[in-house]
Amino acid sequence: MADEDGFKSSDGEVCRNVDELQKWMDASSSEGDASWDSECDSEEAQDVLGELKTFPKPCHVDQAVSKLLFIDMSASMKKADVRHIGGGLLRRIDAARHVLKQLVSQQQSSGAIGDLYSIVTFSKGSYAIPLQHRSASEAVVALSKDESFIPCGPICYETLLAPLKKLVMPGLKTQVVFLSDGCPSSLQPRMLPDLQLVAASYPGLAIHTVGLGQCDFSILQQIAQIARGSFSQACCDMNNLVNTITSLSKTMTCTRQDSSAERPVREVAFDSARRYVAGAIRSWSRACRISFRLWNGQLLQGQSKPARVAMHKNPFMQGGMRFVHRFADESISRSMVAKFSKYPQDDNSLSYVEAFVKNTKQTRILGKKFHEALRKTWQTWRAPADGKRQQKQQGRPKRWAAFNVHDDVPRLVSCAQCFVYEGAVHGAPSDVFVAEAFLRGSEQQGFVKWINNRGEILVPASSANYSMAPEAFAHFCLDSTNGRMMASDLQGVLRAGYGPCRRVHLTDPQMLSLEQEFGPADLGQSAMQKFRSLHTCNQLCKKLHLSSLTSIARPPRVRNSIGRKDASASVPVVPPLGAMRAETRGRSPGRREKYPEPEADLAQRQKETVKPLDLLLTSTQDASKKALFVGEYTHLFTAAAAKLVTQKLSEAERLNWTSTELRWPAGALQAELKRSVEWLRRCGVTAMDGVDATQLPNHSPGQLAAAIWVMPFPRGKAARSRSSELKDAIQDLIQGFVKSVANFLDLQAEGGVGGKVSIILLAHQHLAWKLPTELSTAKGPFLREVFWMDLAPLLRLGYHPRFGDERDASRTARYHENDEVVVVQWRRKRGDGDRPGGMTDQRVRSESARSRSRSCSSNR
Secondary structure, X not given: OOOOOOOOOOHHHHHHHHHHHHHHHHHHHOHHHHHHOOOOOHHHHOOOOOOOOOOOOXXXXXOOOXXXXXXXXXXXXXXEEEEOOOOOEEEXXXXXXXXXXXXXXXXXXXXXXXXXXXEEEEEXXXXXXXXXEEOHHHHHHHHOOHHHOOOOOOOOHHHHHHHHHHHOOOXXXXXXXXXXXXXXXXXXXXXXXXXXXXXXHOOOEEEEEEEEOOOOOHHHHHHHHHOOOOEEEEOXXXXXXXXXXXHHHHHHHHHHHOHHHHOOOOOOOOXXXXXXXXXXXXXXXXXXXXXXXXXXXXXXXXXXXXXXXXXXXXXXXEOOOEEEEEEEEOOOOOOEEEEEEOOOOOOOOHHHHHHHHHHHHHHHHHHHHHHHHHHHHHHHHHHHHOHHHHXXXXXXXXXXXXXXXXXXXXXXXXXXXXXXXXXXXXXXXXXXXXXXXXXXXXXXXXXXXXXXXXXXXXXXXXXXXOOHHHHHHHHHHHHHOOOOEEEEOEEEEEOOOOHXXXXXXXXXXXXXXXXXXXXXXXXXXXHHHHHHHHOOOOHHHHHOOOOOXXXXXXXXXXXXXXXXXXXXXXXXXOOOHHHOOOOOOOOOOOXXXXXXXXXXXXXXXXXXXXXXXXXHEOOOOOOEOOEEEEOOOOOHHHHHHHHHHHHHOOOOOOOOEEEEEOOOOOHHHHHHHHHHHHHHHHXXXXXXXXXXXXXXXXXXXXXXXXXXXEOOOOOOOOOOOOHHHHHHHHHHHHHHHHHHHHOOEOOXXXXXXXXXXXXXXXXXXXXXXXXXXXXXXXXXXXXXEEEEEOOHHHHHOOOOOOOOOHHHHOOOOOHHHHOOEEEEEEEEOOOOOOOOOEOOHHHHHHHHHHHHHHHHHHHX
């Protein structure tokens, strides 16, 4: 059976299951099956997707652009195998001319009325220019002349360089559309380097390529990648070709006005993309492979394992934001690729690659849920279908259940797993990067993009590359998250099988969310709304009993552009679940995940939350505080804090910190302790043990701006201790620490407010331990203030809490995942009228109870 990434199944087993799956899907074509989707009426079920011809006019574009239309005139373009929308077959050249005329009209409708068009045809090593720098209307007329477009002879891609140099106008942005139906049998070695020189000489040049048919388009892909363009593949179907060109037209409209298109790109020399040769890698390096997990929307860093890796210095492909290098990991048998940012201003740090990892992790999570929902419906259909097996298994339900699991439904949607590596790898432009399995389909037939990140559907049902799975998966994402998230930019390869139920293996997906939390390519609700308007439920949607997209909650329409840099961030208001219909007919078989409703007082919540950098940096955020950390069992918190501060500050700073513990651990945790101490000492942090937090006068740390204790726990007390004993012990411990450290606080720090003592713990611990609101010390009274604590940035950098008792040696604490985390701070009282700020205990109690309730609901 196939694993999640689809690498272990034999084609015979897959085809057998896919064929049976097709029979299951055929059962939904009966008239009675429309009733399965109770929220889809008969008229809606008959809706079809019309042709996308134009899009709304924006403001007039003053800056003209030179557009060059390059058309392959090889003999293969005479083939009449393009299926027409109204029936019949068209020649490839006629279909190409038709969609290019449509592209010109779309560009004119978008406001680009001053653009200049040129047409270039080439074959047999020569080229012709039927039109040079003319208006859009003249370009449409020229494309209608049959005598200018007579296919003959072979194609030679080197020919495009001469007319390209001739037609590019200095100082004017140039967009090239190159349409071809095949790759030449040979390619001159100097072709790609010469193209790189042309692209470097004209920063405003972008070449967009379109492959028509099912040939090897690897060189066509690389031409687009080298010249800052995009590659699209269309099958011999007019509907698919129209959608492909429409999407390309919108890309051209967006990039001409997008300031990010002008960002300087790192200078690289490309290797040939004709064949992936992993065996050519020779120089091996040592690195760490870092694991991540996604919990409650937060990406948390896991373990780091040593790895022996190798990489080609030069990339062989590039995407919209990253260069792609050949890569190998000695412990992973698959061919792999590594990805780096194209832009020098991106530091390729751990925080930068997290956006890529988060997109992939979330897609894989939703993919598993999609498979589970499909599996339940599949088994419901399979069980009564085979009367003999059903009769045979009567009285033996366990074996019948095992039979269903063995003959499971194929995984229709899988997503390539990504890995994060850190280390000085030979040939790598940075120390942190992501890698994933290389998809062979990108060089051979079958690499397809079904849905782009704008929510547009690119492959119609009539296409040879069609599968119901991508659209049904996007629909499932909206349905299972109540309209909050959707997987987009669904691209990859088709797996073995036939018919509309073929499996798809995805790479580099893009998640869309209402809060736009998945990086700069997350276009949010506008892209999700586009998919809603274009999607027509297929048989797979109905088999899964997915709700109609019109019934899934959606936020109100907004007018401000999501893509604008000056657009202020806003959180859309979604109708509460209680306002939805109580009747839930047509729900998917799997339990729909319930997401917490947006807080009505987000601004208040932000005021009540302390960020880690608020504890660690001065009020001007340009220098670190002098700080003392106590109770640091293996110094994980201090190490994560040091990483966070060094990332924030532009220059490396020697941190004036001291990190202490009463007694360091022995045994299994010594390795973790050693790594933390080595990192801290490189940052200038003093790490020591033998320090009693309640007896600091014997270990004077000097004038402090901050003293921090994370998750304190009385030594010698177990988690099973009586609550009254534990409460008394923790009160003595924390009060002793505050009184002790008060003698060393800088009373003039933070603009006269003075240094603060911070205790980070769980909300229910704070409520149970009843810490005093005012505490008398040798330096006067101190007031207690309570705030929410945002631990996420530190968790991502390797911090994880400890139990504080004997369980630390063998188990990882996760108690912080089920409750709110608070920071209890004590500061000097500045007069009789001074009152504590922060939250009341009642506020903490109500929010903590709500958080635990949500956590329990999501874990059911």
